[in-house]
Amino acid sequence: MHSIFLPGFALVALTFLVWCRLYAERLGQMRRDRIRPQSVATSAQMSAKLADSRASDNFRNLFELPVLFYFALMVAAMSGQTGALVIGLAWTFVVLRAVHSLIHCTYNRVMHRFSVYLLSAVVLWTLLGLLVWRLI
Secondary structure (H helix, E strand, O other), X not given: OHHHXXXXXXXXXXXXXXXXHHHHHHHHHHHHXXXXXXXXXXXXXXXXXXXXXXXXXXXXXXXXXXXXXHHHHHHHHHHOOOOHHHHHHXXXXXXXXXXXXXXXXXXXXXXXHHHHHHHHHHHHHHHHHHHHHHHO
């Protein structure tokens, strides 16, 4: 049963890595360009002054669909639905989100990123649909 939480921890680890990249890039640019912290106090000011928002944008993405993923893991654990199919779908979602983050934070080709995003969303909706189906 506890193995259902491992994909969740893996996604948390991915979120942490993107967070580290976000702050390394942001603080590095602020230092290089001598940007005062108060001059980027709002998101509008920040987008006007900071050139690269890939890591920041990806960090925000990791709090969109993944919220439903964490919910799915809790439903799976609480309802005892921790078989190979559910765990396989969970790991597939995490791997696809990692690929999405890699694309987003590096070369950022939109159609590559979107294709992986869409596939991860289909996996997540399949996981949620399976959990609901088994509950009813």
